[in-house]
Amino acid sequence: xxxxxxxxxxxxxxxxxxxxxxxxxxxxxxxxxxxxxxxxxxxxxxxxxxxxxxxxxxxxxxxxxxxxxxxxxxxxxxxxxxxxxxxxxxxxxxxxxxxxxxxxxxxxxxxxxxxxxxxxxxxxxxxxxxxxxxxxxxxxxxxxxxxxxxxxxxxxxxxxxxxxxxxxxxxxxxxxxxxxxxxxxxxxxxxxxxxxxxxxxxxxxxxxxxxxxxxxxxxxxxxxxxxxxxxxxxxxxxxxxxxxxxxxxxxxxxxxxxxxxxxxxxxxxxxxxxxxxxxxxxxxxxxxxxxxxxxxxxxxxxxxxxxxxxxxxxxxxxxxxxxxxxxxxxxxxxxxxx
Amino acid sequence: xxxxxxxxxxxxxxxxxxxxxxxxxxxxxxxxxxxxxxxxxxxxxxxxxxxxxxxxxxxxxxxxxxxxxxxxxxxxxxxxxxxxxxxxxxxxxxxxxxxxxxxxxxxxxxxxxxxxxxxxxxxxxxxxxxxxxxxxxxxxxxxxxxxxxxxxxxxxxxxxxxxxxxxxxxxxxxxxxxxxxxxxxxxxxxxxxxxxxxxxxxxxxxxxxxxxxxxxxxxxxxxxxxxxxxxxxxxxxxxxxxxxxxxxxxxxxxxxxxxxxxxxxxxxxxxxxxxxxxxxxxxxxxxxxxxxxxxxxxxxxxxxxxxxxxxxxxxxxxxxxxxxxxxxxxxxxxxxxxxxxxxxxxxxxxxxxxxxxxxxxxxxxxxxxxxxxxxxxxxxxxxxxxxxxxxxxxxxxxxxxxxxxxxxxxxxxxxxxxxxxxxxxxxxxxxxxxxxxxxxxx
Numbered sequence: 001x002x003x004x005x006x007x008x009x010x011x012x013x014x015x016x017x018x019x020x021x022x023x024x025x026x027x028x029x030x031x032x033x034x035x036x037x038x039x040x041x042x043x044x045x046x047x048x049x050x051x052x053x054x055x056x057x058x059x060x061x062x063x064x065x066x067x068x069x070x071x072x073x074x075x076x077x078x079x080x081x082x083x084x085x086x087x088x089x090x091x092x093x094x095x096x097x098x099x100x101x102x103x104x105x106x107x108x109x110x111x112x113x114x115x116x117x118x119x120x121x122x123x124x125x126x127x128x129x130x131x132x133x134x135x136x137x138x139x140x141x142x143x144x145x146x147x148x149x150x151x152x153x154x155x156x157x158x159x160x161x162x163x164x165x166x167x168x169x170x171x172x173x174x175x176x177x178x179x180x181x182x183x184x185x186x187x188x189x190x191x192x193x194x195x196x197x198x199x200x201x202x203x204x205x206x207x208x209x210x211x212x213x214x215x216x217x218x219x220x221x222x223x224x225x226x227x228x229x230x231x232x233x234x235x236x237x238x239x240x241x242x243x244x245x246x247x248x249x250x251x252x253x254x255x256x257x258x259x260x261x262x263x264x265x266x267x268x269x270x271x272x273x274x275x276x277x278x279x280x281x282x283x284x285x286x287x288x289x290x291x292x293x294x295x296x297x298x299x300x301x302x303x304x305x306x307x308x309x310x311x312x313x314x315x316x317x318x319x320x321x322x323x324x325x326x327x328x329x330x331x332x333x334x335x336x337x338x
Numbered sequence: 339x340x341x342x343x344x345x346x347x348x349x350x351x352x353x354x355x356x357x358x359x360x361x362x363x364x365x366x367x368x369x370x371x372x373x374x375x376x377x378x379x380x381x382x383x384x385x386x387x388x389x390x391x392x393x394x395x396x397x398x399x400x401x402x403x404x405x406x407x408x409x410x411x412x413x414x415x416x417x418x419x420x421x422x423x424x425x426x427x428x429x430x431x432x433x434x435x436x437x438x439x440x441x442x443x444x445x446x447x448x449x450x451x452x453x454x455x456x457x458x459x460x461x462x463x464x465x466x467x468x469x470x471x472x473x474x475x476x477x478x479x480x481x482x483x484x485x486x487x488x489x490x491x492x493x494x495x496x497x498x499x500x501x502x503x504x505x506x507x508x509x510x511x512x513x514x515x516x517x518x519x520x521x522x523x524x525x526x527x528x529x530x531x532x533x534x535x536x537x538x539x540x541x542x543x544x545x546x547x548x549x550x551x552x553x554x555x556x557x558x559x560x561x562x563x564x565x566x567x568x569x570x571x572x573x574x575x576x577x578x579x580x581x582x583x584x585x586x587x588x589x590x591x592x593x594x595x596x597x598x599x600x601x602x603x604x605x606x607x608x609x610x611x612x613x614x615x616x617x618x619x620x621x622x623x624x625x626x627x628x629x630x631x632x633x634x635x636x637x638x639x640x641x642x643x644x645x646x647x648x649x650x651x652x653x654x655x656x657x658x659x660x661x662x663x664x665x666x667x668x669x670x671x672x673x674x675x676x677x678x679x680x681x682x683x684x685x686x687x688x689x690x691x692x693x694x695x696x697x698x699x700x701x702x703x704x705x706x707x708x709x710x711x712x713x714x715x716x717x718x719x720x721x722x723x724x725x726x727x728x729x730x731x732x733x734x735x736x737x738x739x740x741x742x743x744x745x746x747x748x749x750x751x752x753x754x755x756x757x758x759x760x761x762x763x764x765x766x767x768x769x770x771x772x773x774x775x776x777x778x779x780x
Binding site: 006007008009010011012013014015016018019020022023073076115116117118119208209211261262263264265266267314 | 350352353508663664665666667669671672673674675676677678679692694698699700701702705706707708709710711712714715722724748750751753754755756757758759761763764767
């Protein structure tokens with residue numbers, strides 16, 4: 001009898017059913033509504049761009065891990081999430097190779113070269129997107145250099161097409177807030193519907209993959225900054241913040257990119273600091289510098305501060321507050337009567 | 339039923355699987371032919387055997403005793419002949435000196451020495467003496483000697499006694515059944531404790547997945563304004579000492595402190611029952627209720643068994659283990675100890691035997707931490723399990739101490755929730771043991 005062998009491990013012996021792969025799958029589900037809306041508006045362009053980004057993401061991960069002699073991790077699904085996010089950050093009329101390059105940088109450099117999922121300090125999708133944005137002048141130079149060869153690189157539309165924000169800046173007629181909220185084909189694929197993003201975000205909240213702190217504090221930061229410093233000349237004072245929140249990459253960033261597990265703080269207090277800082281930074285970008293890419297830039301900047309935020313917001317230990325003196329009187333009952 | 343709002347910060351919601359045994363009344367098991375009674379079934383000093391091979395003993399006869407204050411005597415649980423005094427496999431994983439008794443089949447009991455069984459006429463000291471003599475330890479699983487908790491130092495006045503009927507550990511239903519079947523004895527045990535400690539109120543905390551137990555216990559305390567039944571939200575580890583005190587009494591046990599620091603003594607409902615029987619019947623702790631459960635066992639049950647019964651025999655009684663049994667756990671699946679084989683005795687702290695089929699648990703390979711912080715959100719004592727485990731994994735004990743490894747209550751929430759399947763609790767437990775060891779050496 002004594003030789004009967006069962007597996008012996010330390011407790012706990014139960015595990016939740018949620019794994020990294022199942023969580024990544026949930027993120028893909030959550031991105032489905034906005035993906036569908038973007039396909040509705042940009043048709044084949046969107047389908048093609050998304051497909052290219054997904055395929056490049058997987059190939060890049062395979063390639064890098066193979067080159068570094070590491071086991072394949074495609075089944076964790078994180079490459080697909082990064083690929084899809086890069087596509088959604090790209091403009092509806094972007095050339096396919098811009099998306100492909102951004103994805104390659106995102107997965108290959110920002111994730112795999114940093115050690116793979118879990119070790120990356122910066123949000124891969126934001127990193128990839130910002131890299132191609134910064135490389136724009138180089139692409140123009142390339143285009144000029146190769147123009148004698150009649151080589152076509154497709155539309156050099158690295159910068160997203162006129163977003164409602166750009167329109168706001170130019171003073172052009174604006175879409176009304178309602179259509180901005182429901183669906184409006186300005187800007188990047190992932191900026192076509194606030195509603196679709198909110199539905200996806202609600203799903204992630206329900207699944208407890210994200211917590212409310214980061215999205216809410218980003219939106220709060222944007223709201224306050226827009227109220228205080230926004231351009232109220234074309235819109236009523238109280239509506240300006242909503243234009244800022246529902247347009248551009250705010251919601252995509254707040255719900256899906258800033259909440260990235262690996263690159264966001266681990267404590268509730270840290271998440272609030274992180275979110276507020278992103279909201280404020282992105283409004284500084286928008287109001288002072290230029291109408292595009294503020295969200296991705298702000299997220300990357302704050303990614304760099306995460307270790308510091310984590311250190312500064314360590315949670316108080318249980319029972320650290322001085323113990324209340326034991327009251328002699330019986331305290332009122334905690335429960336409701338049945 | 340009232341909606342329970344009472345809960346703590348953090349925790350997890352594993353599937354409970356209590357329906358396997360929740361509706362099954364406790365069935366007494368015939369005294370076995372042979373029992374193996376370890377000399378250490380509690381936290382504290384081990385007992386010295388009082389008998390030798392060849393001696394004959396009666397049920398309830400003391401066979402092991404220690405001079406130490408933090409210890410509890412052990413008793414014969416069948417009548418018959420001592421056949422061995424030798425080390426034997428123990429649920430803790432160690433080999434521990436144990437006394438083997440072959441039953442004579444008579445089940446003859448030793449007559450209780452006490453004469454006065456009306457507890458209200460007894461002095462606190464006499465009650466404490468009887469509790470110690472009966473060998474009562476915490477029956478929820480920790481097995482801390484009951485009389486020690488009931489003898490706090492003078493400068494720690496106790497005003498509240500909390501009975502733990504939360505039974506937050508998945509699968510287990512022993513406490514649930516006790517509350518349904520012997521509420522009167524449990525309340526008596528609580529009243530006895532209030533008397534010893536001079537405490538003014540008693541609270542019985544029960545998770546709201548046990549509506550019937552809440553109802554029965556509420557009926558039982560009717561007319562006693564000093565007693566209260568608190569409905570707690572079902573959330574693991576609601577029954578952990580510090581959580582329970584926070585939720586039911588609204589007091590926070592300081593880090594590194596004990597419940598008595600906030601005027602509270604905490605006992606399991608099963609312990610209250612054992613105390614009542616020891617004081618009012620002179621009955622030593624020779625049997626306990628054990629839930630035998632899990633998908634790996636043919637007929638799950640709640641059994642009243644003699645301490646020292648072989649776990650393997652109990653499993654036979656429940657139809658044996660199924661082919662695909664992968665894990666045998668003493669206790670529940672969150673905090674229980676997994677065993678390599680069933681040749682171990684039921685001890686005082688054995689609240690359950692959980693047999694998991696291969697489907698019910700998984701051995702997945704851990705991947706890199708993705709800093710999702712689900713472990714941080716679920717930690718009931720506000721630790722940062724991911725950083726703590728990382729420090730432990732790299733042997734950085736000083737850093738682990740800074741991250742407060744010593745405060746870990748080893749509930750297992752962090753390992754449970756980790757999507758990367760990292761064995762966080764295991765690393766933290768190792769670091770905690772090392773930190774405590776170093777502190778003792780200082």
